[in-house]
């Protein structure tokens with residue numbers, strides 16, 4: 001494989017109805033990044049983990065160019081490159097992998113958790129990374145845990161890399177020895193956002209709070225019955241299934257974008273912990289007021305503007321909710337790679353009835369719909385952004401929404417600014 005784009009070619013599109021809203025389902029060519037992309041933010045989050053991609057030079061090029069490599073810093077990701085001999089079956093890829101891992105762990109005693117990350121090439125030659133992880137764990141335990149997940153572009157969209165990584169972590173979480181209520185926030189958040197949420201929860205009197213993933217792999221939170229999970233990211237379908245298998249309860253809440261989303265997200269936990277409404281208002285009101293003020297500075301540019309989402313990050317539905325409910329934008333079409341009806345229900349319900357919600361992709365048909373709608377702003381992946389800019393559209397790269405801290409009250413203005421910036425840039429170019 002020489003492309004960083006995953007594509008599939010079974011053409012079909014059909015309309016179905018979910019929660020009384022028709023959804024256009026498409027199965028055609030897709031334009032998305034692969035799950036390796038998640039390494040870019042996950043290696044910053046879990047500070048004693050290392051991500052070893054078992055892949056091709058293309059995979060290495062993708063993560064190196066996307067994440068950047070600092071010359072003086074020891075990177076915490078790398079690629080074990082499968083060359084022609086491995087791919088042709090002339091060399092034993094398992095022996096090679098063992099050699100690479102042993103050398104890496106000898107040289108880097110700071111690594112406490114090693115993820116072997118599968119790719120298209122490792123899947124094509126059916127390299128069994130689960131068995132490799134087991135085999136290598138025997139040698140390197142207890143100092144280093146070795147896990148595996150797939151970041152391959154054959155089936156995934158790019159945020160599924162984080163979902164697969166966290167799903168691989170769940171079986172490693174210790175079992176709690178009591179079932180007292182505990183709050184687990186699932187989904188990688190920037191440290192600054194995590195600190196803000198932790199402060200708010202503590203001010204509300206919710207003290208038993210843990211985060212998945214943790215900042216250090218040696219601090220894995222214990223879970224079990226009594227663990228209530230608030231999702232900080234809307235793409236954790238496999239992770240939530242694993243958490244439920246461990247007896248955790250997933251809380252139904254909108255996602256914490258903007259004032260309304262963050263307030264409702266916090267309120268879900270506060271209600272469950274029996275926090276009095278007056279105390280909740282006292283704690284939340286100052287930050288909510290600051291966020292509202294920050295949004296006002298962007299509203300005059302965004303209100304009434306029509307926005308079109310191509311399916312890419314799986315953040316599309318909650319972001320469209322935010323743009324519509326809090327900034328008066330008009331979502332024309334909201335495409336999402338996969339629609340998790342249960343997790344999206346509350347955000348989906350806030351979209352206007354006229355908004356077309358689409359699941360999956362048939363990129364040529366979707367481009368035709370986009371051209372016909374002539375939206376003011378298109379949110380899409382990098383592969384579509386440049387061609388659309390060349391056609392005169394104003395675009396926003398959806399991947400930036402993962403690289404930037406956007407959840408919570410203090411980030412609401414920054415989140416809005418991510419959408420105003422391309423519009424301002426276009427205006428300047430036109431002057």
Ligand code: SF4
Pocket residue numbers: 001002003004005006034035036055056058059062118119120121151152153154
């Ligand atoms: S995993 Fe697949 S899609 Fe991703 S960079 Fe490697 S070859 Fe390309």
